[in-house]
Amino acid sequence: MRLNLRDIIHAPGSSLPFDFQMDLTQLELYGQRPAAEPVRVTGTVRNMAGALQLEGTASSRLHLTCDRCGKPFLREMSVPLDTLLATELEDEENDEIVLLEGTELDLDDLAQTEFILGMDTKNLCSEDCKGLCPRCGADLNLGPCGCKPEADPRLAALAQLLDDSAE
Ligand SMILES: [Zn+2]
Ligand SMILES: [Zn+2]
Numbered sequence: 001m002r003l004n005l006r007d008i009i010h011a012p013g014s015s016l017p018f019d020f021q022m023d024l025t026q027l028e029l030y031g032q033r034p035a036a037e038p039v040r041v042t043g044t045v046r047n048m049a050g051a052l053q054l055e056g057t058a059s060s061r062l063h064l065t066c067d068r069c070g071k072p073f074l075r076e077m078s079v080p081l082d083t084l085l086a087t088e089l090e091d092e093e094n095d096e097i098v099l100l101e102g103t104e105l106d107l108d109d110l111a112q113t114e115f116i117l118g119m120d121t122k123n124l125c126s127e128d129c130k131g132l133c134p135r136c137g138a139d140l141n142l143g144p145c146g147c148k149p150e151a152d153p154r155l156a157a158l159a160q161l162l163d164d165s166a167e
Contacts, residue, residue, distance in 0.1 A: 079118030
């Protein structure tokens with residue numbers, strides 16, 4: 001959504017709350033579409049002695065797939081929004097300030113960027129997920145699969161030699 005700050009832009013001490021839902025269902029990350037549910041964006045823009053400060057959160061429940069065991073799982077995520085807004089940039093180098101278009105702020109763009117930056121690059125169903133057995137594909141979280149532990153190939157070759165000489 002676009003937020004028009006016309007009423008507070010020249011009124012120190014005033015504020016403008018916002019609360020809307022954003023649709024990021026088409027957003028693809030790491031081959032998945034994790035934002036399957038609406039993202040709720042809430043907060044306030046305050047005029048603090050002439051400076052515009054935006055504070056809020058973007059939150060949703062992500063639909064993820066575990067990187068280790070492939071199991072789908074849900075994770076609540078809430079990303080803080082905290083940025084300064086300005087109608088013009090006095091210092092071109094300052095990338096912490098978001099520029100308004102006239103008196104309007106592209107809040108979708110801002111919230112979407114922060115939301116994506118806030119996502120983990122690793123998705124594990126639990127911190128100690130044991131993953132799948134590389135040999136039989138069994139889910140090791142459910143218990144051992146019965147495969148022998150993977151032997152070091154050099155040790156395996158040595159064992160083969162010893163086997164042959166024993167015959
Ligand atoms: Zn897992
Ligand atoms: Zn196995």
